[in-house]
Amino acid sequence: MSMFNTGDILETIEMFTQDNLDVRTVTMGISLLDCIDPDPKKACENIYNKITTKAANLVSTVEHISAEYGIPIINKRISVTPIAMLLGACPEADPVDFAKTLDAAGKKVGVNFVGGYSALVHKGFSAGDRRLIESIPRALAETDIVCSSVNIGATKAGLNMDAIKLMGEAVKKASELTADRQCIGAAKLVVFCNAPEDNPFMAGAFHGPGEPDCEIHVGVSGPGAVRAALARLPKDAPIDEVAELVKRTAFKITRVGQLVANLASKALGVPAGIIDLSLAPTPAIGDSVANILEEMGLETCGCCGTTACLALLNDAVKKGGVMASNHVGGLSGAFIPVSEDAGMIHAAEIGCLTIEKLEAMTAVCSVGIDMVIIPGDTTPAVISALIADEAAIGMVNSKTTAVRVIPAIGRKAGEVLDFGGLLGYGPIMPVNSHDPSVFINRGGRLPAPMQSLKN
Amino acid sequence: MKAFITVIGHDTVGVVAKVAGLCTELNINIEDVTQSILQGMFAMIMLVDLSNCNVDHDQLHKRTDALAAEMGMQINVTRQEVFDAMHTI
Numbered sequence: 380m381s382m383f384n385t386g387d388i389l390e391t392i393e394m395f396t397q398d399n400l401d402v403r404t405v406t407m408g409i410s411l412l413d414c415i416d417p418d419p420k421k422a423c424e425n426i427y428n429k430i431t432t433k434a435a436n437l438v439s440t441v442e443h444i445s446a447e448y449g450i451p452i453i454n455k456r457i458s459v460t461p462i463a464m465l466l467g468a469c470p471e472a473d474p475v476d477f478a479k480t481l482d483a484a485g486k487k488v489g490v491n492f493v494g495g496y497s498a499l500v501h502k503g504f505s506a507g508d509r510r511l512i513e514s515i516p517r518a519l520a521e522t523d524i525v526c527s528s529v530n531i532g533a534t535k536a537g538l539n540m541d542a543i544k545l546m547g548e549a550v551k552k553a554s555e556l557t558a559d560r561q562c563i564g565a566a567k568l569v570v571f572c573n574a575p576e577d578n579p580f581m582a583g584a585f586h587g588p589g590e591p592d593c594e595i596h597v598g599v600s601g602p603g604a605v606r607a608a609l610a611r612l613p614k615d616a617p618i619d620e621v622a623e624l625v626k627r628t629a630f631k632i633t634r635v636g637q638l639v640a641n642l643a644s645k646a647l648g649v650p651a652g653i654i655d656l657s658l659a660p661t662p663a664i665g666d667s668v669a670n671i672l673e674e675m676g677l678e679t680c681g682c683c684g685t686t687a688c689l690a691l692l693n694d695a696v697k698k699g700g701v702m703a704s705n706h707v708g709g710l711s712g713a714f715i716p717v718s719e720d721a722g723m724i725h726a727a728e729i730g731c732l733t734i735e736k737l738e739a740m741t742a743v744c745s746v747g748i749d750m751v752i753i754p755g756d757t758t759p760a761v762i763s764a765l766i767a768d769e770a771a772i773g774m775v776n777s778k779t780t781a782v783r784v785i786p787a788i789g790r791k792a793g794e795v796l797d798f799g800g801l802l803g804y805g806p807i808m809p810v811n812s813h814d815p816s817v818f819i820n821r822g823g824r825l826p827a828p829m830q831s832l833k834n
Numbered sequence: 835m836k837a838f839i840t841v842i843g844h845d846t847v848g849v850v851a852k853v854a855g856l857c858t859e860l861n862i863n864i865e866d867v868t869q870s871i872l873q874g875m876f877a878m879i880m881l882v883d884l885s886n887c888n889v890d891h892d893q894l895h896k897r898t899d900a901l902a903a904e905m906g907m908q909i910n911v912t913r914q915e916v917f918d919a920m921h922t923i
Contacts, residue, residue: 383838383866383868383879383881383917384921385868385870385877385879387917387920387921388838388840388879388917389840389842389870389872389877389879391912391916391917391920391921392840392842392910392912395910395912396908396910443891446891446892446895447891447913448912448913448915448916449837449910449911449912449913449916450912450916631920631921634919634920635916635919635920637919638915638916638919
């Protein structure tokens with residue numbers, strides 16, 4: 380039986396069938412720069428036509444690849460040029476019309492999310508940016524599959540404190556306008572520092588101005604496969620062996636993503652963009668980043684040692700994945716969204732995982748305070764200050780950080796919100812409510828750190 | 835168009851015969867077969883050529899799913915390229 384290795388084949392099948400290994404998303408990035416028009420009706424028409432043309436076969440092609448090759452591929456998505464860039468040309472437009480256009484075009488081609496109702500304001504506002512930000516709560520309340528993100532800081536630019544103030548208000552308002560729908564609006568809104576322009580994951584995906592006209596990105600996943608591999612390692616194995624095993628597993632996971640990227644790119648006639656080497660959990664039992672950390676030897680995620688284990692995991696995932704892919708990009712690292720991860724939900728429910736610990740964890744992993752449900756009476760100033768803290772970590776460490784918190788309107792710590800599907804459910808986590816509003820009301824620009832001067 | 839058909843579950847009489855019968859009906863050529871025990875479970879692996887398969891992928895999956903349900907086992911059809919990507923450099 381020299382033609383194939385039985386162990387390898389059964390390991391792969393087990394990863395797909397038992398350990399929830401999948402390609403999490405195939406995301407088509409589409410530039411809308413050639414859709415700009417001073418007449419908002421014409422601009423929206425251009426957007427609709429471009430998306431429905433470029434992505435006409437996206438869903439069917441990806442589903443065909445999934446069936447033909449036997450690889451589970453969960454989501455098909457679209458990211459577009461930040462809409463604020465188109466809005467700048469039409470000062471009289473209602474920005475929400477653009478969101479409705481994205482919603483309609485996305486539904487027409489059958490994707491489950493369209494990202495790019497976005498603005499890049501890390502150094503300041505240009506035409507269209509403020510109007511877009513102010514319209515975000517309404518846009519998210521009046522559409523279903525549109526996602527929004529705003530980049531308020533960067534290592535090279537510092538932090539735009541005026542934008543941070545606006546975003547604290549926007550997050551709160553997005554929740555209020557969807558209070559009858561589990562506050563879903565805020566779950567579709569991310570506030571970034573150092574946002575990547577080629578991120579395939581929602582809600583933060585947008586198609587940056589430096590990207591080509593159209594490209595295909597792939598986001599891999601597989602926390603369950605990593606956890607299952609670690610479960611087979613003896614509990615007294617040195618930590619070096621843990622790192623090695625994560626690396627090997629990440630390599631295999633990423634190679635599947637690269638294969639899908641190559642196939643999708645060829646079938647669609649669109650260049651392959653990047654592979655995002657991320658461990659993205661789902662609420663499915665076992666498909667949890669928290670469970671990986673627990674498998675390394677922690678009683679519950681959030682206890683002392685969590686940051687160190689997460690640092691190892693994040694690094695080993697990148698080391699294993701980088702050799703397996705042609706172009707790495709996006710967020711690339713371990714995600715720690717609370718409501719999308721059964722282990723994180725459990726840790727938060729029993730009080731072992733707190734927002735303060737999550738903040739520390741974000742210094743060593745991908746992204747940030749993600750899918751955290753906070754008390755409904757949290758003030759916009761507190762949300763802004765939370766954003767500022769996260770952004771400072773990203774700015775100083777030259778990495779992406781983000782905040783996606785959902786104020787549970789009318790509910791208090793200990794109660795629950797349930798979004799359903801991949802967004803999951805979670806307990807409301809207490810937030811330090813002492814008042815930072817004098818700091819937030821100052822506005823201005825928090826200066827870029829010395830790390831920005833690399834030339 | 836090489837693929838591996840894997841059959842995993844409790845061993846019963848006629849596993850090879852039933853899967854081979856389906857392959858014959860769908861004009862799928864079996865190139866190699868092996869069996870092993872994986873953590874107490876029976877596992878059969880068939881290397882097949884799908885080039886002349888007389889149904890499309892959706893139909894093929896429907897047929898293997900139906901057979902899997904009938905036998906109380908798990909059947910997967912996965913292209914060889916997937917294993918090559920994951921296990922070779």
